[in-house]
Amino acid sequence: MFIPSLFVVFGSVWPSLALDNGVGLTPPMGWLSWLRYSCTINCEEYPTECISENLIKRTADAMASEGFLEAGYQYVIIDDCWPETTRGADGRLVPDQARFPSGILELSRYIQSKGLKFGIYEDYGNLTCAGYPGVLGHEATDAATFAEWEVDYVKLDGCGAPDPDEGYPMFGKLLNETGRPMIYSCSWPAYQSHPNYYAIAKACNIWRNYGDIENNWGSVLNIMNWFGSNQDEFAQIAGPGNFNDPDMLVIGNSGLSVDQARVQMAVWSVLAAPLIMSVEVSSMEPEFKEILLNKDVIAVDQDPMGKQGLRVWTGLDGQDQIWHRELSGNARALAFVNSGETTVEASYTYEQMKLPLQDYILQDLYKEEEKRTLRAGEDFKVKINPTGVRFYKFVPKIEEDIVRENEIY
Numbered sequence: 001m002f003i004p005s006l007f008v009v010f011g012s013v014w015p016s017l018a019l020d021n022g023v024g025l026t027p028p029m030g031w032l033s034w035l036r037y038s039c040t041i042n043c044e045e046y047p048t049e050c051i052s053e054n055l056i057k058r059t060a061d062a063m064a065s066e067g068f069l070e071a072g073y074q075y076v077i078i079d080d081c082w083p084e085t086t087r088g089a090d091g092r093l094v095p096d097q098a099r100f101p102s103g104i105l106e107l108s109r110y111i112q113s114k115g116l117k118f119g120i121y122e123d124y125g126n127l128t129c130a131g132y133p134g135v136l137g138h139e140a141t142d143a144a145t146f147a148e149w150e151v152d153y154v155k156l157d158g159c160g161a162p163d164p165d166e167g168y169p170m171f172g173k174l175l176n177e178t179g180r181p182m183i184y185s186c187s188w189p190a191y192q193s194h195p196n197y198y199a200i201a202k203a204c205n206i207w208r209n210y211g212d213i214e215n216n217w218g219s220v221l222n223i224m225n226w227f228g229s230n231q232d233e234f235a236q237i238a239g240p241g242n243f244n245d246p247d248m249l250v251i252g253n254s255g256l257s258v259d260q261a262r263v264q265m266a267v268w269s270v271l272a273a274p275l276i277m278s279v280e281v282s283s284m285e286p287e288f289k290e291i292l293l294n295k296d297v298i299a300v301d302q303d304p305m306g307k308q309g310l311r312v313w314t315g316l317d318g319q320d321q322i323w324h325r326e327l328s329g330n331a332r333a334l335a336f337v338n339s340g341e342t343t344v345e346a347s348y349t350y351e352q353m354k355l356p357l358q359d360y361i362l363q364d365l366y367k368e369e370e371k372r373t374l375r376a377g378e379d380f381k382v383k384i385n386p387t388g389v390r391f392y393k394f395v396p397k398i399e400e401d402i403v404r405e406n407e408i409y
């Protein structure tokens with residue numbers, strides 16, 4: 001997998017093949033309404049849960065005041081169920097009048113006034129997945145409307161899409177022609193059995209490869225296993241401005257334990273995945289907030305090289321897995337995942353970890369142990385909780401020594 005010359009070849013051809021709109025150079029981070037709030041539209045019965053400007057403003061306030069913006073979570077994105085069920089007389093999309101009385105431009109400016117960015121949802125079909133008006137037949141009007149609303153991020157779903165291979169690039173071109181840089185999130189490959197990832201990366205910043213995530217561990221594990229099993233089809237496409245998207249972070253909701261939440265955060269960071277929460281930000285349990293705000297793990301996700309990591313090893317019964325990402329500065333991030341219900345005590349060889357033979361200084365990214373040194377060729381011993389992870393940054397000892405010298409002189 002790690003043949004240097006192969007990547008030199010990619011490095012030299014890639015820029016002309018990938019979307020170049022200046023945004024999403026590292027995986028976008030933020031919040032999206034869907035997993036937590038779905039299509040709740042009854043504000044009388046569910047005043048704090050319904051998709052409304054109150055929910056979006058409350059979330060933006062909490063993201064700005066509770067350290068999320070500072071940690072890099074920037075985009076606040078409304079998913080489906082925001083518009084009226086019919087377009088206006090002028091053919092334009094209209095936000096639900098009762099739930100978004102101030103209008104979308106006001107809302108987007110409110111969010112941006114906090115230093116955050118604003119995202120919205122649409123669908124390349126006649127109807128969105130929940131049955132609201134889709135962009136089909138109104139593509140130019142809707143792209144222009146999003147730019148007028150000062151949108152920074154567009155998620156385009158694929159329910160009822162007639163021809164994704166044609167529609168997604170066309171809508172991307174229309175977004176480009178507005179002159180407003182917007183992250184373009186495409187659900188294109190999730191609706192196809194053999195997606196052309198090169199064409200997708202040319203049109204989109206990020207793309208949903210697979211089905212919707214749900215609020216439970218089985219769903220997180222299923223997505224991880226799918227990414228591990230199919231990685232050779234798309235991992236090499238990732239790079240600055242282009243990322244595979246395994247879907248939202250479940251962290252902070254009822255469906256994951258602390259150990260399981262740590263697994264998702266670690267593996268998503270190895271995958272260079274967008275880190276998009278979907279949770280009640282203003283009242284999250286501190287142990288989950290700590291995971292989402294872990295600076296060292298976020299730094300892995302946001303590594304400027306933008307290279308997606310791989311599942312490099314799985315145990316015989318598939319219970320333990322090693323996920324490995326190359327980082328800038330010749331460092332690596334390795335997540336040792338235990339997908340099973342019993343504790344794993346393991347010892348891994350350099351070969352199993354796919355590590356170049358040299359000494360490393362290991363930094364435990366969840367801070368359960370002090371720094372340790374691994375000598376070239378030495379087996380790596382680790383104990384992993386049931387449905388848990390140990391996550392380390394491996395820094396070549398020689399690099400660490402150089403840094404130390406620079407600090408001295």
Ligand SMILES: *[C@@H]1O[C@H](CO)[C@@H](O)[C@H](O)[C@H]1NC(C)=O
Pocket residue numbers: 125126136160161162
């Ligand atoms: C979209 O709606 C139009 C008008 O009703 C119809 O002709 C067309 O077949 C629909 N397209 C799809 C992909 O459903």
Ligand SMILES: *[C@@H]1O[C@H](CO)[C@@H](O)[C@H](O)[C@H]1NC(C)=O
Pocket residue numbers: 020021022175176177178179180181182
């Ligand atoms: C539009 O595309 C051109 C060519 O790829 C690019 O240079 C420019 O930054 C894009 N503009 C926007 C607003 O996306």
